[in-house]
Amino acid sequence: MLPDNDVRRDLFRGFRFGVLVAFDGDTPMTELQDRLERFETLTAECELIAKLATDSTKREFYLKLGEQYRQLSLDIRQAIAARAAA
Secondary structure, eight states, X not given: OOGGGOTTSOXXXXXXXXXXXXXXXXXXXXXXXXXXXXXHHHHHHHHHHHHHXXXXXXXXXXXXXXXXXXXXXXXHHHHHHHHXXX
16 A cells, blocks of 8 residues: 555565465465466456556556566466476
8 A cells, every 4th residue: 555645656666575485385286276367367457457547657557566466477387386396
């Protein structure tokens, strides 16, 4: 949440989602696949919103947010591949 609704502030500078920290050896594969699907859906939604946005600030925000979700998807894919290889 942005203080005072300041949309000019860079939300993601130096920020890294720590999703995979919670994935220990006991996380079921289906949970990882569910999270992957959810992050891919959120990525697509952010890209669509950015494409339709008329305000450049909002467009940039949703593009950045979509990139964060895309990175999370890649991290989940790597976790799934590592688990499958083990």
